[in-house]
Amino acid sequence: VSVLYCKKEMSDDATMAPTATGWSLYDKYLAVLLFAYGCVLFKQHVIDRPANTKKADNNGSAPGSIESTDDKSAPLFKRFQREFLVVFLTMMAADWMQGPYVYALYAHYGFSRTDNGILFIAGFGSSLVFGTWAGPIADSRGRKFACILYGITYTLSCMTKHFPDFTILMVGRLLGGVATSILWSSFESWMVSEHNSRGFGPNQLNSTFSQMTAFNGIVAIASGFVAQWAVDFVGHPVAPFDVSALCLVLGTGFIHFSWSENFGVQSKGVVAQMSDAARAVVQSPVIFLVGLQQALFEGAMYTFVFMWTPALQKDGVKIPHGLIFACFMIACSLGGTLFGLVAGLPAYRLLLFVYAGAAACMCVPMVTEEAGPIMGAFIAFELLVGLFWPAIGTLRSEQVPEHCRATVINLFRVPLNLIVCGVLYFQGSMDIGSVFRFCAAFHGLAVLASLALASFIGKGN
Template sequence: MELFYFLLFGALSAVVAALELSKRNKDRISTSSVFTAFKNNYLLIYSLMMAGDWLQGPYVYYLYSTYGFSKGDIGQLFIAGFGSSMLFGTVVGSLADKQGRKRACVTYCITYILSCFTKHFPDYKVLMLGRVLGGIATSLLFSAFESWLVAEHNKRGFEQQWLSLTFSKAIFLGNGLIAIVSGLLGNLLVDSLALGPVAPFDAAACILAIGMAIILATWSENYGDSSDNKNLLTQFQGAAIAIASDEKIALLGAIQSLFEGSMYTFVFLWTPALSPNDEEIPHGFIFATFMLASMLGSSIASRLMASSAPRVESYMQIVFAVSAASLLCPIVTSFLIAPSNVKGGGISFSGYFQIFGFCTFEACVGIFWPSIMKMRSQYIPEEARSTIMNFFRIPLNIFVCVVLYNVNAFPITIMFGMCSIFLGTAAVLQRRLFVITDGHKSKSQEWEPMERDTEAEPLND
């Protein structure tokens, strides 16, 4: 069993390294030294922010269980986190557009540090407060930083295509390499140094504090719509009107909710899928393998977005279809392989098959993140970017809360089948988005063919 994980991990590592090292000039985007410094500053801060998040993830459930809380109590704490993200996320997103994205990023650091501090108290109400703060912080993490980046990128006059380079590197580092390093660091603190399950939260707080100091020292402020005559209600109405009046924005929101809802459901389901009879599986090693697969996806995405063809709206149809097929693995194995009722032991043959499917899905996740970021930068209006992005998270959080509440009510194959249907629907909606945007692009090219050719050609040299 150990040989299988070692070979799979080594193979993925070799493929990722080969993809990165084999990039030729045509696979790269020519940029300026000023942009490189700007990009590296953002990547450093984004990596620190993601490290603060990744350090906590593997130990939240474990910490609550060591405090003696039941599975039901822990489930309620998790629901509180997603619920607060849904209820307060849009508000903080609107405040970010109005009061400043840099302030919102600093608020993320402060809020998450306070959430980490509450983990020292084995009191249910204090921990519930921490989950609420964590939910608010999550909304800021997935909206304020991207909104700041897009606005600052445009304000400094950088080429639009250079955004895709920053997006792909941010996912490669923040959702791949940093996740692996954070998992190893957490394991070192809790197991090797025996500092207890609260140690990763203290480490996360320190890292977030360092990141906040760099933000305060190096970032300038930017806004969406800072006009004094617009209150929060007016901003909400404007964001809702933008979504309702522009089919591209509505499709983008639906696609994002369907994919991320399936992704977060997968996070809860992969462990019971691989160990239905309490088999002993190396959770940390499997998690690291998934993150490597995600890095592979982001590396593929960087190559795809560096060229003018295929367009992101085109290849994402295939990505969603492949992700839908990959999550059918537990259903396929349940029909082809007789289930075992033997408790304990190592991972089953069907488990090995499912790991390959799950790694494929994680590779799709790695492609999804920079690609959806690029599409959001193109279609979401700047004045309400954070507000609209958090609007997208409302159905996502409702879906995850419902799944968490009913996680034991349905067989695991039904849950995976539901996720596969959602991802298939996302592929259909992506097809519609491609048709709409391709039609608009064709019309504009009829008027400005020469101008577009001269702009695009230097970027691929």
């Protein structure tokens, strides 16, 4: 579908026309990814499932399977997992739908590139300043409350997009920055707490993290097509934000009526909760190293999001953004699915390979300007991103205390946002290779943090 969708875009520019075989460079990458993804799914659902069933019949359970912890809890877990994923993916769809049309909407309203840059940095600045407090609010006031707050805040942000006024749009970006911080902390914290309180096992938690990443990539692609359809149908770039708001309302309603509440330390105030989390980070090298890895990797990752287009689009050559985005998201989904196959490996050891591989991928644009090798490196990086999300989620569930998990996650979004804002502020005065050099350096530092963490865990700390 992605190939057909992008044919017209590709045919508009001779440089992107298909080769004599009828396949462009990006078509070939997409075909390879789909084949690889199909092979992994075939192994997971056709080959491994009968083998696991046979082991379960002979030994009572299949090692590493969902049922291996508690056969009786498997149906209950499946229901819990399904209900959580439906809500989480609906909320993620609302976020994905907005991304491709933020700048298009601002351009439609006649704002300059400078204005766009100010609005964009305002979103990260809001996440840095105000979003940091989303964690302690979630831990002290309730994770369900925070998830509902995400829906309300992001819906209000969508509503501001109807007004071609810079001040109102700025308010919308500030609200969006707060909402993003809640999205990336409170939903995971609610799920992990609820998972543990219901007595489900670690293999089942790994399964949920794996499916969160795998399905998120698929939802991202689908959201892109829905957003494009909305724009074509309405004829205005504000349409995706209305569809996004609808998703947010539906997801928020489901949370309100179906989710139970859970807390960190309910008796403590927001400031006390933040103080406790900061004290835990300072006193525990393990928690500090987990958060440092998160900040370094995600800081480089968000920088990559803004730099892959200029890295591939040399000398004004048109590239099929939709097709490339589809490749990236399929690679990310493939990574999330692969995590389910290597979940027996400790998360901190797997992340060491993820960081080292990511550093190598970021070095490719520094040594070549050829689109083929760069695209291959970027796809490999997205596959590693797909491995990163469930692995870091598993590591946080193991090492970060339950009473302050959401707060700690948001606390380390401070250096993350500082990294992104700093690189974006100075990237105009740097060449593309230099920006990717910074990304490689951040991943290299994450490798060192991972090695230090492995040393602490190896000593039993």
